[in-house]
Amino acid sequence: MTASERAAITLSGVTKSFRADRGLWRRLRADPATAPRAVLDDVSLSVPRGEIFGLVGANGAGKTTLLKILSTVLLPDRGSVIVDGVDALADPARVRTRMAVVPADERALFWRISATENVRLFASLYGLTGSARDAAVADALALVGLGDVGRQQVGSFSSGMRQRTLIARALVTRPPILILDEPTRSLDPVTARELRRFIRDVLCHELGATILLATHSTEEAMQLCDRAALLVRGRVVASDTLARLHAGAGGARVRVRVDAAHEARARALLHMSVDVISAPLEGMVTLIATLPDMQHAPVVVEALVRAGVRVAEFAPVPVTLADLLESVGSAPASAREALRHA
Amino acid sequence: MHRWFAVARAYSLGMLTYRTRTLVSVVSVLLAVVPVYFIAGALQPLAAKAIASESSEYFTYLIVGSVASFVIAEAVSAIPSLVNGYITSGTLEQLLTTPMRWPSLIGGLSTYGFGWVAVRALVLLVTAWIWATSTIAWPRLLEFTAIMALLGAAYLGVGLVAGALVLAVRSPLFIPQAAGTLSALLGTVYFPSSVLPPAFAPLSSWVPMTPALRAARQILLLDQPLIAVLPDLFKLVAWAALSLVVGGGCFHLALQHARRSGTLTQY
Numbered sequence: 001m002t003a004s005e006r007a008a009i010t011l012s013g014v015t016k017s018f019r020a021d022r023g024l025w026r027r028l029r030a031d032p033a034t035a036p037r038a039v040l041d042d043v044s045l046s047v048p049r050g051e052i053f054g055l056v057g058a059n060g061a062g063k064t065t066l067l068k069i070l071s072t073v074l075l076p077d078r079g080s081v082i083v084d085g086v087d088a089l090a091d092p093a094r095v096r097t098r099m100a101v102v103p104a105d106e107r108a109l110f111w112r113i114s115a116t117e118n119v120r121l122f123a124s125l126y127g128l129t130g131s132a133r134d135a136a137v138a139d140a141l142a143l144v145g146l147g148d149v150g151r152q153q154v155g156s157f158s159s160g161m162r163q164r165t166l167i168a169r170a171l172v173t174r175p176p177i178l179i180l181d182e183p184t185r186s187l188d189p190v191t192a193r194e195l196r197r198f199i200r201d202v203l204c205h206e207l208g209a210t211i212l213l214a215t216h217s218t219e220e221a222m223q224l225c226d227r228a229a230l231l232v233r234g235r236v237v238a239s240d241t242l243a244r245l246h247a248g249a250g251g252a253r254v255r256v257r258v259d260a261a262h263e264a265r266a267r268a269l270l271h272m273s274v275d276v277i278s279a280p281l282e283g284m285v286t287l288i289a290t291l292p293d294m295q296h297a298p299v300v301v302e303a304l305v306r307a308g309v310r311v312a313e314f315a316p317v318p319v320t321l322a323d324l325l326e327s328v329g330s331a332p333a334s335a336r337e338a339l340r341h342a
Numbered sequence: 343m344h345r346w347f348a349v350a351r352a353y354s355l356g357m358l359t360y361r362t363r364t365l366v367s368v369v370s371v372l373l374a375v376v377p378v379y380f381i382a383g384a385l386q387p388l389a390a391k392a393i394a395s396e397s398s399e400y401f402t403y404l405i406v407g408s409v410a411s412f413v414i415a416e417a418v419s420a421i422p423s424l425v426n427g428y429i430t431s432g433t434l435e436q437l438l439t440t441p442m443r444w445p446s447l448i449g450g451l452s453t454y455g456f457g458w459v460a461v462r463a464l465v466l467l468v469t470a471w472i473w474a475t476s477t478i479a480w481p482r483l484l485e486f487t488a489i490m491a492l493l494g495a496a497y498l499g500v501g502l503v504a505g506a507l508v509l510a511v512r513s514p515l516f517i518p519q520a521a522g523t524l525s526a527l528l529g530t531v532y533f534p535s536s537v538l539p540p541a542f543a544p545l546s547s548w549v550p551m552t553p554a555l556r557a558a559r560q561i562l563l564l565d566q567p568l569i570a571v572l573p574d575l576f577k578l579v580a581w582a583a584l585s586l587v588v589g590g591g592c593f594h595l596a597l598q599h600a601r602r603s604g605t606l607t608q609y
Binding site for chain 1: 438
């Protein structure tokens, strides 16, 4: 068995350019503004079976374009795409039977019909009929927690419920590969956390699906993904396990809130790079410090307390996309700077 | 085929929730008959001789023309409109990630529209039957429906070409409007081709609407035998086949183009 057969998804040298402006008249006039712009540049990556793989990048990095190529609705200019052992460019119809896509946009649902009818439609499109289809629809809706409200119009749902309907629609045939495009984009923090738990515990662990997840949130990637690829302006600048990417981001950053009167003592004790100091608030000041790794945290806390520093908070700071990109180093400085302030 | 029905079912269930719009649509058909009735009555003495080979009454002549207009309006404009809307919402792209082929998708999405045309046409015909002095050959309704279906197929190619343009360049250009207007002017919807200026009269025979309406009127309004309209039916079948082949080919190529250029979705 070759490496590409072992992997659920293998991309090699995928390149794609788009015209910046597709207006007919500008194209007929060969306006330079319509010149093709590279969106994906020689992208290669491999997604192991049964894992959650993150495609992490800022808006416009090319994540959605890559997902569209995988889902066979877009053809690359160059490169090869193998999904579940099938060449997606040579046999797209077969690839479509082996995976399902959960789009970022809820408008892709039929809003004037019920969730049950939405899921039933997709079950039929994947070839299910009769009682087998009805059972699969009921199962999929129950799995995402919409069993009781399946008869309601999707238009009356909240964003979270619509997102769940999209997932139920994708799950109805239990495909081995699921593609999720920013699934928590429009959700509130609580609903987003529930959905992440569902993706990890149910979709990946219980159902054993391979999941390719596009996100611009490193927090989401950290919580969910086994591995991730960092995409910057259409190029994969790093692809590894999250633990290694995290370690490469320069150790663990911690937020330390101490008594303002003890700030100098705390800084001296921490004697490490202190990135940010907030203005004193209610007599406390916040420092952001970088530890070699989180193993050092108890030692640092103990040292601060022994030195008589009043510590109100000592908590890890989530690694940001900018941190990851900085650690990779190959990302353009302007992109890193823009992301830091995003 | 079950994929076609699945799409048609989902789309129709959604459309049927627009109850007010549905009611207004039926009422507007009924209201539209009123001026047609009085205008046709006034012009009957002038038109009687010119329309004699297709109808004995100008009012029913116009009603059948209106039914054909409904059919071609749907055939030429439904597909580009649906494609445009579904590109914008991302639904088209989503549906194309499934194992369904595009003819099932387009067929399924168009089914409700043509079904609704059939309902409005029936309302129009029943209203005409109530008001008209001449009779309508109801036993020939099935043959009339088949002729209208062939007419729809003959113009569906135009709709597919317009849909293909939407896929490729996001605009149907002027194709649906041009097809509708030319057919209304040259296709004997409101008047027979004999009253057209001599320069335009020959063009009338090159519009699929002309043989379709001639056959439909002779069947439904004059109760002529099917054999009497066979030449027109052959023409219509040829138009339908040509239209579906050319339109289908264009749509297929446009879909390939859209997959390469990224116009299948709204960025």
